Structure formats: structure tokens, C-alpha cells
Amino acid sequence: MDERESRLVEEVLRGNSEAFDPLVTPYRKLLLNMAYKLSRNWEDAKEISQETLLRAFRYLRSFDPERSFKTWLLQILMNVWRRSLARSVPAEKLQQVASPISSDNPLESRLQTETRSQIIACLEELSPREKEVFLLRDLEELNVRETARALGISSLSVRVRLSSARKKIRAKIEKDYPHLLESRR
Amino acid sequence: MKKQKMSGDFKAALARLRAAAREEERDWQDAEWRAALRLATSGKPETQPAKTFPKRRLVWASAGAGLLLIGLAASHFLGLRRESIPFLAGSKVPLAEEFHEDQEMISMTLISPESGLRIYWYLKKNFQWEEGE
Numbered sequence: 038m039d040e041r042e043s044r045l046v047e048e049v050l051r052g053n054s055e056a057f058d059p060l061v062t063p064y065r066k067l068l069l070n071m072a073y074k075l076s077r078n079w080e081d082a083k084e085i086s087q088e089t090l091l092r093a094f095r096y097l098r099s100f101d102p103e104r105s106f107k108t109w110l111l112q113i114l115m116n117v118w119r120r121s122l123a124r125s126v127p128a129e130k131l132q133q134v135a136s137p138i139s140s141d142n143p144l145e146s147r148l149q150t151e152t153r154s155q156i157i158a159c160l161e162e163l164s165p166r167e168k169e170v171f172l173l174r175d176l177e178e179l180n181v182r183e184t185a186r187a188l189g190i191s192s193l194s195v196r197v198r199l200s201s202a203r204k205k206i207r208a209k210i211e212k213d214y215p216h217l218l219e220s221r222r
Numbered sequence: 223m224k225k226q227k228m229s230g231d232f233k234a235a236l237a238r239l240r241a242a243a244r245e246e247e248r249d250w251q252d253a254e255w256r257a258a259l260r261l262a263t264s265g266k267p268e269t270q271p272a273k274t275f276p277k278r279r280l281v282w283a284s285a286g287a288g289l290l291l292i293g294l295a296a297s298h299f300l301g302l303r304r305e306s307i308p309f310l311a312g313s314k315v316p317l318a319e320e321f322h323e324d325q326e327m328i329s330m331t332l333i334s335p336e337s338g339l340r341i342y343w344y345l346k347k348n349f350q351w352e353e354g355e
Contacts, residue, residue: 050267054263065250066247066250073247079248083254087261087262090259091261094262094263094265095265098268176243203232206236206239217235217238218232218234
């Protein structure tokens with residue numbers, strides 16, 4: 038963790054809750070979008086992010102300053118998502134992301150919708166555990182160690198789940214979206 | 223050679239998925255973010271670090287302790303002797319019965335650290351089962 042974050046954490050723990058804002062604001066977009074990639078629903082994503090912030094503030098004392106604050110936040114977010122997953126599986130919400138989005142350009146709008154559908158279709162091939170690893174490692178581009186820490190699992194487990202996830206994604210792409218494999222010329 | 227090409231193609235496909243995922247990213251509206259922060263900081267940080275009690279370890283430890291106690295009790299009641307157990311034949315480890323030769327009863331107390339529940343076990347050496355009339 039950098040010195041700035043370390044200082045802000047100390048300030049919050051001393052009772053200055055204002056310092057929590059600059060501590061987490063650099064990660065606000067990351068939290069929201071990671072929650073969205075997991076839940077595929079913006080309302081759920083906001084709720085998950087909100088709960089993550091709440092827990093981060095409440096349990097800030099248990100944060101180990103030797104570790105990355107970003108990874109710690111992602112770890113909380115993953116736990117919140119797992120809990121929300123256990124509570125309900127909103128299958129119908131998955132349809133929302135395939136709905137057209139507003140755009141001035143109809144072709145662009147259609148392409149965006151198609152791409153979204155492809156992402157969803159690929160992610161739907163994965164189990165929740167594979168999805169977590171794939172999102173953190175291949176989409177967020179965290180390294181294996183950071184991914185392992187964020188998920189509270191070993192590096193070996195990350196590699197095993199990632200390998201399994203990639204196999205499934207590759208099979209899906211080869212079967213349904215071969216154009217994604219074509220080289221750009 | 224073919225595998226390498228596939229791998230390269232797959233990397234490119236992943237990069238496209240990643241780019242597509244980035245394209246659909248959004249940010250908080252400032253008012254929403256402020257509200258989220260206000261709600262998050264409305265309480266106070268816990269004064270103690272969060273309890274991360276390893277439940278699975280507790281279960282294994284309890285199971286292990288239980289098995290050990292049952293084993294000790296069984297050896298006590300069945301009157302097992304060192305000579306009758308092949309892997310203990312040459313060992314100096316005392317059997318349950320050898321700890322207190324003249325002890326008539328063994329008692330054990332299991333305490334749950336979470337609920338404080340106490341379970342008392344009494345193993346009587348000369349226990350006789352008697353059925354009431």
C-alpha cells in the first residue's frame with residue numbers, strides 16, 4: 038500500500054471519517070463495474086458496492102497495511118457478492134443487459150448490444166467460482182497473487198479455475214463467436 | 223505450431239472481450255457516490271479487528287478431540303494392553319488406563335468457545351447397566 042493510503046487509513050481509524058472519501062474514491066469506478074460484471078445488473082451493482090464501502094469502513098481496522106488496499110476492497114466485494122448470490126439468483130435480470138441501449142447511431146447501438154450479449158453468453162458458461170477468477174485475472178488483469186488474495190484462495194486454485202474458465206470460454210467462442218478469434222488485418 | 227496460433231487467437235479474443243467490457247463501464251453519479259459514502263461512514267469503524275474464526279478448523283479439532291476421547295474411553299473399558307496393540311508394543315506412551323490405575327471415573331468437559339455451551343462426559347469404569355422394573 039502506498040504512503041498516502043496508509044496515512045488516510047490511520048486518519049480514519051483515529052476518528053476522521055472524512056479521510057475515507059479520498060481513500061476509496063480512486064476505486065469507485067472499479068467497485069461499481071466489477072460488481073456489475075458479477076451481477077450483470079446496475080441496481081444490484083450499486084447495492085453490492087454500497088455494502089462493500091460500508092464493510093470497508095466498519096472493518097478498516099482489520100486491514101493489513103502490508104497488503105494492497107485495492108485487493109482488500111475487491112476481497113470484500115467478492116464476499117458481498119457471494120452472499121448476495123446465496124440469497125437470490127435473479128436469472129431474469131440477466132435479460133436486461135441484452136436489451137438495446139440508447140445511441141444516436143443505430144449500427145453502433147446494435148454492435149454494442151451484440152458485444153454485450155457475447156460477454157454475457159461467455160460468462161454464463163462459467164461457474165460462479167470460475168467467473169470470479171476470470172473477471173479478476175483476465176478482464177481486470179490482476180496478477181495471480183492479487184487474484185488469489187482478493188478471493189481468499191491459493192495461487193494454485195486460481196490457476197486451476199482460470200484454466201477451466203478459459204477452456205469453457207474458448208469452446209464457447211469457437212462454437213458461437215468464431216469471428217472473435219479471427220485476426221485483425 | 224497450431225496450438226501457438228490458437229493461443230494467440232484466443233489472446234486476441236480475450237483482448238476484444240476485455241475492450242468490450244471496458245466500453246460498457248459506467249461511473250457513479252456524484253450525488254449517488256456522495257450518498258453511498260455518507261451511508262458507509264454513518265457508523266464507526268469497529269474497535270476490534272473483524273473476527274475471522276476458522277470454523278472449519280474448529281470442526282476438525284472438535285472431531286479429532288472427540289475421536290481421541292472415544293478411543294481413550296474404549297481402550298479404558300475394553301482393558302486394552304500395550305502388548306495387544308502392534309504399533310504400541312515397543313513404545314513408552316502410556317495408555318489411558320496406565321495414567322491412573324486406580325481411577326474409577328473419568329470426566330471430560332467440552333466447552334464451545336462461541337456459545338459457551340458446556341458438555342460434561344462421565345465415563346465410569348465399573349458402570350453396570352440396570353433396567354428399572
